[in-house]
Amino acid sequence: MVGVVGNDGGAVSTSSASGAGNGSDYDFGGVVGDNYGTVSSCSASGGVNATGSNRVGGLVGVNYQTVSNSSASGAVTGSDAVGGLVGVNRRGTVSNSSACDAVDGAADGGRAVGVNYAAVSHPSPGCSLDCAAQVSAVCVTYARAASNTAA
Secondary structure, X not given: OEOOEEEEOOEEEOOEEEOOEXXXXXXXXXXXXXXXXXXXXXXXXXXXXXXXXXXXXXXXXEEOOEEEOOEEEOOEEEEEEEEOOEEEEOOOEEEOOEEOOOEEEEEEEEOOEEEEOOEEEOOOOOOOOOOOOOHHHHEEEOOOOOEEOOO
């Protein structure tokens, strides 16, 4: 369930969603639910309320490829794997992006990325996307993570 695209296998660019997104589905994102392509220069504002749902992100529910130059604002609520920007970064890359507001998840929640298995780097100015320096405050990073560096 999402604000703009349910399952992206191509490119979503310069798109935005505003207003609160509400739902109770898995892989819930403010702009894209499951990203198998590229999400760039996109924004979501107003937050996501997916209480009882897993893999919830303010911008993307689950990322398998690329999220770049994007942002999300507004509180994000879910049950597990909840991130202000991306719920789960499965094997993709998140770069030059930011999320600034509160995240509320029963387990595995992070301001930028809820659960990270891959690369998160180069935060945008303003809000932090620094998983290496602030794991508990910004994202939950598992041992399988490949690279977590900040600019």
